[in-house]
Amino acid sequence: MTVTLADVAARARVSPATVSRVLNGNYPVAASTRERVLRAVDELDYVLNGPASSLAAATSDLVGVLVNDIADPFFGIMASAAQSAIGEGGSGRGGGEKLAVVCNTGGSPERELTYLTLLQRQRAAAVVLMGGSLEDPEHLAATAAKLAKLAEAGTRVVLCGRPPVTGDANTAALVFDNRTGARRLTEHLLELGHRRIGYAAGPADRTTTRHRLEGHRAALAAAGVEEGPTVHGAYDRQAGHAATAELLARDPDLTAVVAANDTVALGVCAALRERGLDIPGDVSVAGFDDLPFSIDAVPSLTTVHLPLHEAGVRAGRLAMGTEEPRTGGLERVPAELVVRGSTGRPRG
Amino acid sequence: MTVTLADVAARARVSPATVSRVLNGNYPVAASTRERVLRAVDELDYVLNGPASSLAAATSDLVGVLVNDIADPFFGIMASAAQSAIGEGGSGRGGGEKLAVVCNTGGSPERELTYLTLLQRQRAAAVVLMGGSLEDPEHLAATAAKLAKLAEAGTRVVLCGRPPVTGDANTAALVFDNRTGARRLTEHLLELGHRRIGYAAGPADRTTTRHRLEGHRAALAAAGVEEGPTVHGAYDRQAGHAATAELLARDPDLTAVVAANDTVALGVCAALRERGLDIPGDVSVAGFDDLPFSIDAVPSLTTVHLPLHEAGVRAGRLAMGTEEPRTGGLERVPAELVVRGSTGRPRG
DNA sequence: GCTCCGATAGAAAGCGCTTTCCATCACGGA
DNA sequence: TCCGTGATGGAAAGCGCTTTCTATCGGAGC
Numbered sequence: 001m002t003v004t005l006a007d008v009a010a011r012a013r014v015s016p017a018t019v020s021r022v023l024n025g026n027y028p029v030a031a032s033t034r035e036r037v038l039r040a041v042d043e044l045d046y047v048l049n050g051p052a053s054s055l056a057a058a059t060s061d062l063v064g065v066l067v068n069d070i071a072d073p074f075f076g077i078m079a080s081a082a083q084s085a086i087g088e089g090g091s092g093r094g095g096g097e098k099l100a101v102v103c104n105t106g107g108s109p110e111r112e113l114t115y116l117t118l119l120q121r122q123r124a125a126a127v128v129l130m131g132g133s134l135e136d137p138e139h140l141a142a143t144a145a146k147l148a149k150l151a152e153a154g155t156r157v158v159l160c161g162r163p164p165v166t167g168d169a170n171t172a173a174l175v176f177d178n179r180t181g182a183r184r185l186t187e188h189l190l191e192l193g194h195r196r197i198g199y200a201a202g203p204a205d206r207t208t209t210r211h212r213l214e215g216h217r218a219a220l221a222a223a224g225v226e227e228g229p230t231v232h233g234a235y236d237r238q239a240g241h242a243a244t245a246e247l248l249a250r251d252p253d254l255t256a257v258v259a260a261n262d263t264v265a266l267g268v269c270a271a272l273r274e275r276g277l278d279i280p281g282d283v284s285v286a287g288f289d290d291l292p293f294s295i296d297a298v299p300s301l302t303t304v305h306l307p308l309h310e311a312g313v314r315a316g317r318l319a320m321g322t323e324e325p326r327t328g329g330l331e332r333v334p335a336e337l338v339v340r341g342s343t344g345r346p347r348g
Numbered sequence: 349m350t351v352t353l354a355d356v357a358a359r360a361r362v363s364p365a366t367v368s369r370v371l372n373g374n375y376p377v378a379a380s381t382r383e384r385v386l387r388a389v390d391e392l393d394y395v396l397n398g399p400a401s402s403l404a405a406a407t408s409d410l411v412g413v414l415v416n417d418i419a420d421p422f423f424g425i426m427a428s429a430a431q432s433a434i435g436e437g438g439s440g441r442g443g444g445e446k447l448a449v450v451c452n453t454g455g456s457p458e459r460e461l462t463y464l465t466l467l468q469r470q471r472a473a474a475v476v477l478m479g480g481s482l483e484d485p486e487h488l489a490a491t492a493a494k495l496a497k498l499a500e501a502g503t504r505v506v507l508c509g510r511p512p513v514t515g516d517a518n519t520a521a522l523v524f525d526n527r528t529g530a531r532r533l534t535e536h537l538l539e540l541g542h543r544r545i546g547y548a549a550g551p552a553d554r555t556t557t558r559h560r561l562e563g564h565r566a567a568l569a570a571a572g573v574e575e576g577p578t579v580h581g582a583y584d585r586q587a588g589h590a591a592t593a594e595l596l597a598r599d600p601d602l603t604a605v606v607a608a609n610d611t612v613a614l615g616v617c618a619a620l621r622e623r624g625l626d627i628p629g630d631v632s633v634a635g636f637d638d639l640p641f642s643i644d645a646v647p648s649l650t651t652v653h654l655p656l657h658e659a660g661v662r663a664g665r666l667a668m669g670t671e672e673p674r675t676g677g678l679e680r681v682p683a684e685l686v687v688r689g690s691t692g693r694p695r696g
Numbered sequence: 697g698c699t700c701c702g703a704t705a706g707a708a709a710g711c712g713c714t715t716t717c718c719a720t721c722a723c724g725g726a
Numbered sequence: 727t728c729c730g731t732g733a734t735g736g737a738a739a740g741c742g743c744t745t746t747c748t749a750t751c752g753g754a755g756c
Contacts, residue, residue, distance in 0.1 A: 711745105
């Protein structure tokens with residue numbers, strides 16, 4: 001029923017071996033023969049059987065991209081960039097067409113491991129993990145073990161936005177400089193004169209949350225300013241909205257709120273407005289990530305720019321093996337403060 | 349080097365056949381034997397070889413989800429929903445774990461076909477195409493042919509947000525009622541008293557663009573109001589920003605602008621504000637899709653709500669075969685007008 | 697007590713490809 | 727003229743799993 005390589009071989013009057021060689025192009029085949037084979041492929045509308053090919057060759061052209069939340073543009077932008085870098089690469093087998101697939105873990109460690117196992121099953125060529133991870137030691141160990149096994153089996157492992165868990169070769173890591181970015185942001189607020197700053201943080205126990213919080217605290221400590229209230233929540237507007245109520249309850253005299261990211265900042269702004277507070281007149285608000293919409297917020301959001309697209313491309317190339325990782329495998333991606341309209345001097 | 353099923357069999361002192369049966373659970377195996385096998389699997393840390401399994405069984409547990417732009421929350425939300433529906437389904441082979449993978453076509457017909465071929469190679473269990481498509485007849489035909497081939501080979505095909513191209517069984521389609529949604533939206537504007545309405549449309553030649561435009565025009569025609577200027581552009585803020593300048597140039601007395609979607613609307617708002625125009629005092633603005641951020645826009649966006657999450661889940665279930673498609677395979681998803689602060693009565 | 701049957705488990709034949717040997721063949725050099 | 731040699735193409739052995747087809751065994755039925 002389905003056309004197989006043998007059918008093509010018969011039609012082209014060559015052996016299956018030759019057809020395979022034409023298709024994979026890693027062995028000399030006379031031009032005339034090649035053409036005959038290609039014509040047969042065309043005429044029969046032959047499609048390679050991926051599983052069979054992968055089985056025989058012991059690798060597949062699948063590249064897995066794991067993200068915490070596919071509905072969040074933060075990941076969408078990176079994944080998109082990685083996918084296009086992976087798609088256009090292509091010196092590998094099977095004509096170099098790699099199938100970049102993105103898998104949504106929802107931030108759940110279990111799903112992350114499940115996907116990694118599934119990709120291991122498929123003998124994926126590479127795996128890219130995007131976004132911070134949970135800091136639970138048990139999970140960290142399980143993930144590290146799984147990644148080590150993948151790397152050992154020849155799957156390239158790339159981390160993008162999370163610290164490396166294993167010093168393995170075959171593993172590269174890109175980390176955003178969240179600490180410095182957060183620090184600059186809070187310094188900016190301090191320079192404006194803010195002394196009571198609330199923090200609507202991301203989920204507890206996540207690397208990203210901790211790093212940003214550390215940067216924030218470092219800035220406060222350096223300036224000798226007392227830390228304001230901190231509330232943890234998810235990375236969505238709802239969380240920002242809820243956090244704001246809590247923060248204001250804990251310190252009604254806040255003059256600024258730093259949000260875990262831009263989306264959360266949107267929720268913070270909404271909550272402040274509902275209470276009749278002006279931004280930045282009464283309260284300044286800052287985000288993080290510099291997602292596309294943050295420039296269109298009203299007022300436009302002061303935030304920390306992360307080169308998501310560039311990082312995604314780089315991650316994709318590392319996964320393809322097109323580019324080599326830095327020595328040590330760890331690469332720091334700079335974060336840059338972007339001052340816009342949502343932050344200003346506090347009243348008085 | 350890698351542990352194979354035979355190794356597990358040897359360790360458990362059973363035949364490979366028995367191990368396979370335990371793993372796939374579709375054949376009676378004595379409890380004691382099963383346990384012995386599972387212990388061996390655990391002890392050896394065995395991971396099934398996906399390609400081998402797929403080859404022998406002639407299907408894989410891959411489900412492809414194709415989206416036009418993964419960085420756009422519109423697709424992110426649907427894909428996320430579909431992926432979770434697919435992940436939790438699971439009566440299939442291999443323990444029912446399906447690997448839902450999302451592929452980013454970037455709206456390019458070529459990439460779409462490439463991905464479809466790649467998925468066909470992998471003998472994917474199902475394919476979900478999300479979002480509108482190009483209306484170029486040549487592309488339409490090529491896609492239809494490819495989808496027919498996939499369906500014929502036993503791959504379930506689900507369209508979500510695009511009209512069906514083939515009346516095949518094995519194929520289901522979910523379509524958003526863009527026409528009605530757009531019509532209601534324009535009717536709303538007309539009721540408010542607007543008579544000069546600009547339209548910042550999506551890319552030309554796309555089904556979604558056309559349907560929304562048709563709804564808009566239908567409302568105008570029914571009210572006997574002359575159509576205002578229309579500008580086509582991409583689905584991003586930049587396009588909305590640029591379109592606004594053009595629309596205003598063509599008719600400086602516009603009192604309302606309808607955008608292709610919420611993201612575009614954000615760009616429209618930004619451009620209007622830059623010109624010192626008040627929203628909705630001077631110009632009303634409306635979006636489409638009701639993405640999460642639109643409620644936080646200032647003023648909050650009047651838009652058309654699309655049940656993206658629900659549609660994604662439904663698409664996922666159709667892909668899994670958990671739910672049956674309606675007779676005829678076509679299902680209409682309702683779109684609902686949501687009036688917020690960005691639209692109001694025109695001055696005077 | 698013997699046959700028949702349900703419940704289990706093993707043997708073995710592939711699934712469709714890749715790849716390692718080999719076999720050819722046409723030349724150029726000695 | 728004969729042989730070494732590079733360029734091609736074929737034969738065949740798997741890759742690791744699934745799945746028929748059989749074989750075995752302990753009762754139940756007569």
